[in-house]
Amino acid sequence: MIRRVLALAKKELRQLFASPIAYVVGTAYVALTGIYFFQHLVGYNQLLFVYQSEGLTGGGFDQGTVPSQINVLNEVFVPSADDFGLFLLVVLPLVTMRVFAEERANGTDELLLTSGLRPWEVALAKHAVTYLFVLLLLAGSAIYPAVVVARAGLGFEHLLALYIGQLCYGCAIASIGLACSSFTASQIVAAVLGYAIPFVLLDFAWLSNTVSEDVAARLREIALLSHYGSFARGVIELANVVYFASIVFVGWLASLTSLELGRAR
Amino acid sequence: MSARIEALGVAKRFGPVVALDALSLEVAPGEIFGLIGPNGAGKTTFIRILTGYWLASEGDVRVDGVSVTRERFRVQARLGYACEQPKLYADHTVDAFLRFMAEVRGLGGARLRAAVGLSVERMGLEPVRRRRIGVLSKGFRQRVALAQALLHDPALLVVDEPTVGLDPAQQIELRRIIAGFRGTHTVLLCTHQLHEAEMICDRVALLDRGRLAALATAEEFRAGGSLEALFLARVGRESAAGGAA
Numbered sequence: 203m204i205r206r207v208l209a210l211a212k213k214e215l216r217q218l219f220a221s222p223i224a225y226v227v228g229t230a231y232v233a234l235t236g237i238y239f240f241q242h243l244v245g246y247n248q249l250l251f252v253y254q255s256e257g258l259t260g261g262g263f264d265q266g267t268v269p270s271q272i273n274v275l276n277e278v279f280v281p282s283a284d285d286f287g288l289f290l291l292v293v294l295p296l297v298t299m300r301v302f303a304e305e306r307a308n309g310t311d312e313l314l315l316t317s318g319l320r321p322w323e324v325a326l327a328k329h330a331v332t333y334l335f336v337l338l339l340l341a342g343s344a345i346y347p348a349v350v351v352a353r354a355g356l357g358f359e360h361l362l363a364l365y366i367g368q369l370c371y372g373c374a375i376a377s378i379g380l381a382c383s384s385f386t387a388s389q390i391v392a393a394v395l396g397y398a399i400p401f402v403l404l405d406f407a408w409l410s411n412t413v414s415e416d417v418a419a420r421l422r423e424i425a426l427l428s429h430y431g432s433f434a435r436g437v438i439e440l441a442n443v444v445y446f447a448s449i450v451f452v453g454w455l456a457s458l459t460s461l462e463l464g465r466a467r
Numbered sequence: 468m469s470a471r472i473e474a475l476g477v478a479k480r481f482g483p484v485v486a487l488d489a490l491s492l493e494v495a496p497g498e499i500f501g502l503i504g505p506n507g508a509g510k511t512t513f514i515r516i517l518t519g520y521w522l523a524s525e526g527d528v529r530v531d532g533v534s535v536t537r538e539r540f541r542v543q544a545r546l547g548y549a550c551e552q553p554k555l556y557a558d559h560t561v562d563a564f565l566r567f568m569a570e571v572r573g574l575g576g577a578r579l580r581a582a583v584g585l586s587v588e589r590m591g592l593e594p595v596r597r598r599r600i601g602v603l604s605k606g607f608r609q610r611v612a613l614a615q616a617l618l619h620d621p622a623l624l625v626v627d628e629p630t631v632g633l634d635p636a637q638q639i640e641l642r643r644i645i646a647g648f649r650g651t652h653t654v655l656l657c658t659h660q661l662h663e664a665e666m667i668c669d670r671v672a673l674l675d676r677g678r679l680a681a682l683a684t685a686e687e688f689r690a691g692g693s694l695e696a697l698f699l700a701r702v703g704r705e706s707a708a709g710g711a712a
Contacts, residue, residue: 209570213556220558309554313615316518316550317571318543466522467481 206319210327214301218335223300227293228339235343238285239278243350246277274354275435279347283364283434286343287427290336290372291404295396297335298379299389301328302457306387311464321461329380329454336372340365360436367433370446374426375400377453384460400426469496469653470545470622472517476526479512479677486512488677489526494670496622497650501668502657503698508674510657511551514627517655518548530623547616551627551657553608557601561592561611564600565618572619586614590644606637613644624648627657642667661694673698 218224253268305311314324344365351361379396386392405428406421413421422428429442472494479487487509494500502510515521517528519539528535528542535542556564565586569579587593590610595603600611609629616624626645630638646667648654658664664671671688673681681697688694 205573205575206571209567213559213567216563217556217558309550309552310556312515312520312550313548313554314571316520316543316546316548317568318540318573319571320540465520 203323207323207327210319210324211331214328214331218331223296224335227296228342231289231293231339232342234289235286236346239282239346242278242281246274249277274350275360278350279360279364280434283367286368287371287430290368290375291400294336294372294375295379295393298332298376298383298396299393300383301332301380302384303386303389303392315461322458324461325454325457329377329457332376332380333373336376337369340368340372363433363436363438366438367430370443371426371430374446374449377450381453381456384457468620468622469651470531471496472623472653472655473529475529477513477516477523477528478525479516479521480524485677490679492672492679492682494653494655496653498669499646499649499654499656499667501664501671502655502674503661503664503671504674509677510674511627514625514655514657518546518625519543545621546623546625547619547621548625549612549616549627549629553612555600555608555611558599560597560599562596564611565615568615569618574619582618586617589617590614606633609633609641623653623655625655628659630660630663661698665694
């Protein structure tokens with residue numbers, strides 16, 4: 203069983219890195235996160251400069267002091283986490299759209315599913331490789347934040363929390379994209395659904411004016427952003443990890459169901 | 468090592484369309500059995516049910532008594548399948564693809580190397596072993612498809628339209644390879660080419676609109692003139708023309 207899953211995972215990795223999309227997505231993500239992180243860092247430095255300059259007086263602040271809420275966590279990490287999350291949302295469906303849909307379009311799913319591979323093994327290998335790619339993306343984007351942590355003495359746990367949060371969030375987005383890819387032979391359809399569903403789930407602020415307070419509160423509970431924000435502040439809450447793990451599991455289950463349903467068509 | 472196939476009232480419906488209608492037949496161990504018929508006769512549908520890719524709406528297929536409906540993975544372990552228009556990974560080399568399929572079949576280490584080596588040798592793939600499948604000719608891709616189907620030395624070999632689009636030399640070579648399995652493996656050959664079935668099959672089932680229209684041994688259809696005569700007599704010129712279209 204393990205040999206089959208590993209064989210399929212190797213095949214998936216080979217295919218992922220044989221196509222330019224992995225490199226384009228990886229480069230774009232690392233570049234964008236680097237640029238935006240740097241921008242937030244510059245903004246933070248400017249704020250420090252303004253507060254510490256001699257010209258700033260009044261407004262409740264003593265000359266040359268910096269208010270406690272102006273810190274690297276609030277000015278750099280929290281806004282960066284928001285940006286990074288958005289970038290994941292933009293790039294991941296480009297990777298996930300191919301994973302199942304291409305097999306279906308080329309007919310190679312028939313080869314896999316008649317060669318003794320269990321559908322759950324196929325779904326597991328494909329999901330696992332995609333999550334590994336998410337991990338690689340995040341590792342590439344971690345260089346700048348790691349330097350800041352080392353220089354600012356912010357604490358390694360903040361960076362770890364931020365990246366665990368991103369990993370959870372990224373895997374959840376990828377899982378939704380993979381589930382979408384498993385139900386169609388069209389990569390375009392898979393990509394469109396892979397964007398649409400996470401955008402709908404992102405937060406339900408757009409619905410808050412049309413539903414009751416109660417419903418809005420419930421919707422906020424299932425929104426992706428409600429569970430992502432705390433990680434950037436250095437807090438890893440088990441409930442949030444479980445929430446993202448549930449999405450990953452449901453995505454895998456949806457892929458598995460799609461493979462089984464294909465048999466009964 | 469060869470297998471017995473029993474189809475027991477197999478039906479497949481896609482909404483109102485009946486693709487297979489209570490098909491029953493039996494294939495003896497070691498036999499090369501042909502499935503022929505016009506387009507839409509249900510040949511590929513039957514193969515997809517036999518290989519466990521699709522679920523029958525009714526009935527069952529058994530391979531050596533093992534039900535494909537209930538235990539498809541046990542059946543799949545006993546069969547090798549080379550599908551129509553070889554569905555392979557174009558970005559893999561022949562060697563990488565065969566290794567991958569061998570691993571999927573549960574082979575490893577020395578057994579894997581031996582199985583890949585034997586398949587490559589059997590199918591004459593050595594000259595293209597390090598080449599990407601995407602750049603191979605159709606003939607070589609068909610051979611790769613057959614090579615992967617043979618990796619685990621299956622008792623049953625299912626081959627769907629193996630010679631479509633091949634040049635005459637490639638067709639002759641592939642038929643020679645398939646005929647070579649007679650007696651050692653059971654072969655289920657699905658083909659549109661009547662002369663091909665005539666040349667290499669021990670028995671032929673003629674399907675028409677999902678039903679078994681005729682079942683004949685090589686001697687029987689040769690005694691009746693040819694397989695073409697049988698085809699025209701049972702399916703009719705109208706269907707035959709439709710099938711050829």
